[in-house]
Amino acid sequence: MLMLPAKESLTVEFKSEQKHPQSHDEIVDNVVALANTEGGTLYLGIEDDGTVTGVCDEHRNINGLAVLIFNKTVPQLPARVALLYENEVPIVSIEVDNSQQIVSTSQGKTLQRRLKADGSPEVVPLFVSQFISRLSQQRFYDFSAQPAPEA
Numbered sequence: 614m615l616m617l618p619a620k621e622s623l624t625v626e627f628k629s630e631q632k633h634p635q636s637h638d639e640i641v642d643n644v645v646a647l648a649n650t651e652g653g654t655l656y657l658g659i660e661d662d663g664t665v666t667g668v669c670d671e672h673r674n675i676n677g678l679a680v681l682i683f684n685k686t687v688p689q690l691p692a693r694v695a696l697l698y699e700n701e702v703p704i705v706s707i708e709v710d711n712s713q714q715i716v717s718t719s720q721g722k723t724l725q726r727r728l729k730a731d732g733s734p735e736v737v738p739l740f741v742s743q744f745i746s747r748l749s750q751q752r753f754y755d756f757s758a759q760p761a762p763e764a
Contacts, residue, residue: 615699617656619663621734623726624653629660634669638720640678641685644709645716646724646736648690649747652711653726658704665699672705682707685719715744 618625626643628635635657647653658668672678675694682692693708717723725739725747739747 615697617659617663617665617699617704618654621661622653623728623734624651626653626655626726626734627659627661627663628655628657629666630658630669630672631660631666634671637681637685638718640672640707641682641718642722642724642736644682644690644692644707645686645718645722646726648686648709648712648716649724649739650711650726652709655707655709656704657707658702665702665704667702668696668705673703675705678705678707682709687717687719688714690716715739715747 621627624647626647628639628643640655640657643655647655657672659665673696675696679692679694682694683689690709690712693706695706695708697704697706715723723739724736725743726734727737729735
């Protein structure tokens with residue numbers, strides 16, 4: 614039996630496809646947000662409460678999803694996409710690493726994840742004014758290595 618996370622977190626996102634499949638843009642937005650935070654896994658076919666309901670037929674093409682993500686992210690983002698089964702119900706996992714660069718969608722949206730007051734995650738914009746702070750928190754930008762003007 615597959616060991617799925619029990620609930621959503623900063624690094625785990627569940628997306629239902631029971632009523633309507635996720636659009637390509639919604640999938641890419643969530644992947645970008647994960648890459649710009651701590652990395653993590655997006656699961657298609659799981660409700661917010663953790664109930665496995667199944668992924669739509671269109672998204673069972675895992676190679677197509679990996680190519681879609683790669684082509685719709687800047688810089689291009691590799692993702693590990695897998696078709697999994699929980700009690701014979703198909704779900705898709707899309708795993709992305711924490712990016713060393715700030716990633717945007719090909720439409721120019723730069724997103725991140727954060728926790729709300731109740732502990733549930735949400736996707737929010739990552740504003741330009743937050744770029745240096747994010748990179749320094751990830752240890753990819755060193756303020757002390759910058760030139761000091763007029764020093």
